[in-house]
Amino acid sequence: MQEAMINRAKQLLADGTVNRVIGWKRGEFVYDVTPAIFETAEELDAEFVYDDFTAANVSKYLVKESRKEGKILAFLKPCDTYSFNQLTKEHRVVRDNVYIIGIPGGPKLDAEKIKAKGITGILGAKNDNGTLVIDTLYGEEKMPYYEALSTKCESCKSKKHVVYDELIGEDGDVLESNRFDMVEKLENMSAQERYDFWREQLSKCIRCNACRNVCPACTCEKCVFDNPDSGVENKAPADSFEENMFHIIRAFHVAGRCTDCGECSRVCPQNIPLHLLNRKFIKDINSLYGNYQAGEDTTSRAPLNDYKTDDCEASIVHERGVE
Amino acid sequence: MLKISLDKLDELFEAISASQTLYIPADREDGSAEYRKYESGMKLSSALNTVRSAKDFFFPQTENLVDFKMEGKNIEVIDIRKESEDFVIFGVRACDARSFTILDKVFLAEPVDSYYKTRREHGTVVTMACTRPSETCFCGVFGIDATAPEGDAACWSDGESIFFEAHNDKGQKFIDSISSLLEEGDTAKLEETREKTRAILKKLPLAGLSTESFGGDRMMEHFNSEKWGELSESCLGCGTCTFVCPTCQCYDIKDFNTGHGIKRFRCWDSCMYSDFTKMAHGNPRLTQLERFRQRFMHKLVYFPANNNGEFGCVGCGRCLSKCPISMNIVKVMKALEVK
Amino acid sequence: MQVNENKEFEPLIVAFCCNWCSYAGADLSGTNRLNYPTNVKIIRVPCSCRVNPMFILRAFQRGADGVILCGCHPGDCHYTSGNYFTRRRMTLLFSMLDFLGIERDRTRVEWVSAAEGAKFAATMNEFTEAVKKLGPNRRLEDLRCRKQ
Numbered sequence: 186m187q188e189a190m191i192n193r194a195k196q197l198l199a200d201g202t203v204n205r206v207i208g209w210k211r212g213e214f215v216y217d218v219t220p221a222i223f224e225t226a227e228e229l230d231a232e233f234v235y236d237d238f239t240a241a242n243v244s245k246y247l248v249k250e251s252r253k254e255g256k257i258l259a260f261l262k263p264c265d266t267y268s269f270n271q272l273t274k275e276h277r278v279v280r281d282n283v284y285i286i287g288i289p290g291g292p293k294l295d296a297e298k299i300k301a302k303g304i305t306g307i308l309g310a311k312n313d314n315g316t317l318v319i320d321t322l323y324g325e326e327k328m329p330y331y332e333a334l335s336t337k338c339e340s341c342k343s344k345k346h347v348v349y350d351e352l353i354g355e356d357g358d359v360l361e362s363n364r365f366d367m368v369e370k371l372e373n374m375s376a377q378e379r380y381d382f383w384r385e386q387l388s389k390c391i392r393c394n395a396c397r398n399v400c401p402a403c404t405c406e407k408c409v410f411d412n413p414d415s416g417v418e419n420k421a422p423a424d425s426f427e428e429n430m431f432h433i434i435r436a437f438h439v440a441g442r443c444t445d446c447g448e449c450s451r452v453c454p455q456n457i458p459l460h461l462l463n464r465k466f467i468k469d470i471n472s473l474y475g476n477y478q479a480g481e482d483t484t485s486r487a488p489l490n491d492y493k494t495d496d497c498e499a500s501i502v503h504e505r506g507v508e
Numbered sequence: 509m510l511k512i513s514l515d516k517l518d519e520l521f522e523a524i525s526a527s528q529t530l531y532i533p534a535d536r537e538d539g540s541a542e543y544r545k546y547e548s549g550m551k552l553s554s555a556l557n558t559v560r561s562a563k564d565f566f567f568p569q570t571e572n573l574v575d576f577k578m579e580g581k582n583i584e585v586i587d588i589r590k591e592s593e594d595f596v597i598f599g600v601r602a603c604d605a606r607s608f609t610i611l612d613k614v615f616l617a618e619p620v621d622s623y624y625k626t627r628r629e630h631g632t633v634v635t636m637a638c639t640r641p642s643e644t645c646f647c648g649v650f651g652i653d654a655t656a657p658e659g660d661a662a663c664w665s666d667g668e669s670i671f672f673e674a675h676n677d678k679g680q681k682f683i684d685s686i687s688s689l690l691e692e693g694d695t696a697k698l699e700e701t702r703e704k705t706r707a708i709l710k711k712l713p714l715a716g717l718s719t720e721s722f723g724g725d726r727m728m729e730h731f732n733s734e735k736w737g738e739l740s741e742s743c744l745g746c747g748t749c750t751f752v753c754p755t756c757q758c759y760d761i762k763d764f765n766t767g768h769g770i771k772r773f774r775c776w777d778s779c780m781y782s783d784f785t786k787m788a789h790g791n792p793r794l795t796q797l798e799r800f801r802q803r804f805m806h807k808l809v810y811f812p813a814n815n816n817g818e819f820g821c822v823g824c825g826r827c828l829s830k831c832p833i834s835m836n837i838v839k840v841m842k843a844l845e846v847k
Numbered sequence: 848m849q850v851n852e853n854k855e856f857e858p859l860i861v862a863f864c865c866n867w868c869s870y871a872g873a874d875l876s877g878t879n880r881l882n883y884p885t886n887v888k889i890i891r892v893p894c895s896c897r898v899n900p901m902f903i904l905r906a907f908q909r910g911a912d913g914v915i916l917c918g919c920h921p922g923d924c925h926y927t928s929g930n931y932f933t934r935r936r937m938t939l940l941f942s943m944l945d946f947l948g949i950e951r952d953r954t955r956v957e958w959v960s961a962a963e964g965a966k967f968a969a970t971m972n973e974f975t976e977a978v979k980k981l982g983p984n985r986r987l988e989d990l991r992c993r994k995q
Contacts, residue, residue: 212834212839213713213714213828213838213839214643214644214713217828217834217836218834219742219833219834219835219839220742220833221738221741221742222741241832241833246742296829297829300539300642300829301538301539301540302539303539303554303555305556305640305641305642305643306640306641306642306643306708307642307643308643308713321643322641322643322708322711322712323640323708371946372946376945376948376949376950376951377948378948379946379947379948380947380948380949380986381948382948383947383948384948389536389542391560391569391751391752392751393746393747393748393751393752393778394746394747394748394781395744395746395747395748395832397746398744398745398746398832399744399746399832399833409901411781411782411783415901416905417901417905419762419775420760420762420775420776420777420781421569421570421773421775421776422569422570423570423764423773423775423991424989424990424991425988425990426907426908426987426988426989426990427989429904429947429987430901430904430908433900433904433940433943433944433947434900434901434904436943437900437939437940437943440939448832451832452746452748452832454559454748454751454752454830455540455559456536456538456540462943462946465942465943465946466939466943469938469939469942469943470939473938474935488935489932489935489936489939491935492928492931492932492934492935493931494921494922494931496921496931496934496935496938497938498934498938498956499934499937499938499941499955499956500955500956501938502938502941502942502945502951503951505942764991766991766992767909767910767992767994768992768994771991
């Protein structure tokens with residue numbers, strides 16, 4: 186697949202359809218790939234990589250890149266295409282300046298999951314029929330391949346590319362996923378248990394803003410949390426209120442626009458399951474206002490930009506879930 | 509050397525925490541480690557290092573500096589500092605221990621930062637040597653020996669016992685306070701363990717990195733390098749690297765209006781943020797490239813130039829694992845290296 | 848936290864009232880001499896959809912124990928469709944607060960028209976009682992803002 190991608194990219198560069206390519210670049214170890222821009226065939230040959238560890242969603246970079254001179258080639262996995270479509274709907278990317286090649290999706294691996302097993306000194310990792318064989322400084326280690334999956338890939342919602350100019354490989358289908366299981370589990374706990382769970386998770390937050398900066402739906406030029414005039418600008422999670430507020434407000438600002446790409450949880454240095462907050466909003470929207478998948482198309486109105494005269498009342502919160 | 513058997517570690521922690529607050533690295537359910545205040549039953553983490561570095565103890569993320577109360581036109585200034593109590597941080601690795609030396613150069617130089625100084629005086633750092641370095645470690649590049657950490661007192665594990673050694677008066681006071689639990693021990697097995705670790709340190713993928721191309725001499729050459737564009741192109745400007753880094757020390761001072769007074773506090777800031785470093789005339793670094801370049805120039809060029817060749821990085825490897833897009837100081841060093 | 852003469856806890860309630868319907872309703876309850884508790888502090892907004900989730904959180908941060916939003920009845924919004932957006936927005940926000948473990952009875956949306964003075968007073972009385980039972984707001988509190 187990597188070969189096919191590099192060859193096609195070289196062809197498109199050579200015939201002038203695009204003048205640069207956005208993809209992923211090899212790192213020091215097998216698992217650290219960095220999103221990068223390639224301008225020549227030589228660069229592609231030397232550094233372009235596409236493998237089990239290229240989980241990063243590149244659609245956010247296209248907000249700036251599509252405004253530069255010339256067309257850029259972007260390789261998008263199915264989940265990335267949803268983000269791109271949502272950005273097109275919000276006029277944040279210039280669709281005409283991007284040439285999209287849809288590529289098969291994951292599952293992608295997360296090095297943090299390997300390290301969480303106590304495996305250290307990682308030099309290489311290969312999938313051997315469902316077992317991940319890891320070459321380390323301390324000898325060979327093995328673990329089930331599926332335990333190393335990135336959290337977002339554990340409940341993949343779709344292998345369908347919703348936008349592309351051409352495809353490498355087959356297009357897939359929307360899947361029945363179990364992505365709301367954990368949300369439901371939390372809903373069925375008592376309020377005190379939920380409060381304790383979230384206090385434990387959110388107290389780890391260091392306000393590094395990685396979740397906000399990597400999120401394709403967070404594209405405000407000046408974020409409300411960076412704006413001294415907004416009254417909520419604060420650089421540090423000074424106390425429990427600040428921790429709660431940042432995450433409630435961020436999840437709310439992307440509610441209805443979040444495509445559930447899972448990047449927020451992947452990048453959190455403290456492993457806070459932020460995707461649960463966004464999935465809670467998606468689950469509520471689906472059950473109260475009709476199934477809606479952000480990024481599925483570029484014309485429908487987002488649920489919070491829309492209304493029906495017979496929407497349910499806010500008191501419905503008292504009738505659902507567990508007190 | 510004085511030692512204690514590993515299975516008596518709980519007794520040791522109980523004894524230390526009986527007279528002072530004790531912090532040890534403890535495991536979380538997701539497999540990572542963090543420093544926690546010791547409570548009976550807590551186990552020492554088996555992880556190599558914590559996610560947040562030990563600088564939190566001397567330079568916390570938020571610290572109240574002073575309170576103000578307004579009565580008409582009178583402002584009352586309230587010093588909210590309480591007498592600090594003594595505390596012990598156990599299990600600090602060699603890399604984090606060296607970071608204290610670097611932070612001391614910044615905060616204990618004139619004018620002395622009294623908040624940092626008080627915490628530093630009350631804290632006893634007990635370091636622990638590493639036995640299973642990870643592929644992201646490169647402390648050796650900066651002259652740090654993972655098998656011989658600094659700190660007020662140091663300890664080593666040989667798999668069966670932990671051996672202690674004091675490095676200064678504070679460390680000696682610490683060892684004296686637990687001496688009833690220690691006994692003299694033979695260090696033969698320990699030396700074997702240390703040799704094994706040294707062998708692994710030599711084989712680490714990043715062991716070959718060199719700091720020769722860096723330091724104050726090549727300032728303009730590095731500043732004007734064409735490589736910065738490529739290096740910074742995917743940087744998200746999130747600030748994760750600065751927050752997990754044990755040597756980053758930038759902070760902002762802010763006033764918080766509580767509704768019945770003002771709390772002036774300081775909090776960590778990040779040179780990666782878009783409003784760093786806004787001054788009266790505006791922001792001198794408007795592009796991510798300039799901010800990205802600033803961070804690495806500071807660590808590799810400006811800091812050593814101002815501090816007798818001491819680099820601003822300790823090779824802990826946290827930025828290698830935690831950057832969302834896997835950019836880090838190692839990649840910068842390799843790109844800018846002058847062969 | 849405020850206490851009354853009996854040393855009982857008295858909640859601080861913030862009520863966002865839309866200018867055209869619910870604020871006029873509040874006025875009407877006043878002219879009709881209908882009592883509602885002094886715990887309620889009214890903030891007048893042009894339309895209930897002016898209320899940003901950040902306002903609700905800020906009210907809790909600064910000492911409120913309960914927050915209620917009052918607006919025109921759906922279909923009767925002075926600006927035609929504002930309250931429809933309020934309804935969706937607040938439903939999702941309250942559901943999220945519930946998800947984080949904040950007590951449900953601390954927040955409410957109520958539709959009060961300009962002619963419903965009695966309903967306004969009754970709603971405020973009921974809401975204040977409900978929040979009083981819950982006690983002071985500790986889960987969404989900002990300790991720095993607590994009066995010592």
